[in-house]
Amino acid sequence: MRILVVEDDVQIADMLAEALTNCQYVVDVAQDGEEAWNYAQTLEYDLVLLDITLPRLNGIRLCQQLRDRHFSLPVLMLTARDTIDDKIIGLDAGADDYMVKPFNLRELLARIRALLRRGSTASTPTLSWGSLQINSSTHEVVFDEQPLHLTPKEYALLELLVSSGRRVLSKPGIIERIWSLDDPPTEETVKSHIKTLRNKLREVGAAEDFIETVYGLGYRLKQLESDNAFMH
Structure with a gap:
């Protein structure tokens, strides 16, 4: 399965890419929203791990753009903002799940597995x-x-x-x-x-x-x- 990590913090992006690769996912990393949008149109992804605060095109707008163009893949948002309003904005933009930084890596991987199980390619284990x-x-x-x-x-x-x-x-x-x-x-x-x-x-x-x-x-x-x- 292929996952797109959209994160402008290089240290976090590298950590996520390493952890996901160790779980046998294929991982691409984009450091801004425009780059991520180009990747999404070029390759077939099973899930997007999406930071909200991004240069060029923020995570909320990118998620809305994906949904407007009928991309149905799961989106898990990552953000440092921990208010109910922020979560509602992210979910209303089309995100399937939401985690606040700093996050527990084991929990994040479990949520990724849960989202992938909902997809058609993972419905039959x-x-x-x-x-x-x-x-x-x-x-x-x-x-x-x-x-x-x-x-x-x-x-x-x-x-x-x-x-x-x-x-x-x-x-x-x-x-x-x-x-x-x-x-x-x-x-x-x-x-x-x-x-x-x-x-x-x-x-x-x-x-x-x-x-x-x-x-x-x-x-x-x-x-x-x-x-x-x-x-x-």
């Missing part, structure tokens, strides 16, 4: 493809009841493939979804991750072509046998 099971809440992966030990990027890649099903994912599309804007890899890096992921899947009994290469286009999961039986 378990993803599956044949014998493969992914628990999106605990990040545990099993194949035919055997645990699969993955790096954070391998997990993110496999989760993306499973959630996409038979839709072909291009290398640039994969990079956009699971790497942050300030750390984009080469397409060869994606190829290397796919190779390692295939090896790990094969070690627990998955077919060699569990992840298919669609030459010239990208990657997708192999069609399930039950789907073939249905089609015939």
Whole structure:
């Protein structure tokens, strides 16, 4: 999942980015409202963590702009203002939740998880493809009841493939979804991750072509046998 952190305090932004990355989210950081608006129009985010006091375009106006343009993703506002009126203004602008600085990081992460669970992509915590099971809440992966030990990027890649099903994912599309804007890899890096992921899947009994290469286009999961039986 991808989160946009909008915070002009560099120290707080770095702390949030590190904590969220450790929780296996893909994180982009914007330091003003205009930059955040450009990011939101360019990439698909699952949640925005939004400071109110921002240069160029403040958090209230940015949130209103997102809602006016029918962006439905959850918005969690952060602010140093702790009055009922300030909270009402933030919520009326379209925020889904509101936390006052200084905040407890564990509570913030719990609220982020709660907001993401409300979204359509998180409504089903378990993803599956044949014998493969992914628990999106605990990040545990099993194949035919055997645990699969993955790096954070391998997990993110496999989760993306499973959630996409038979839709072909291009290398640039994969990079956009699971790497942050300030750390984009080469397409060869994606190829290397796919190779390692295939090896790990094969070690627990998955077919060699569990992840298919669609030459010239990208990657997708192999069609399930039950789907073939249905089609015939």
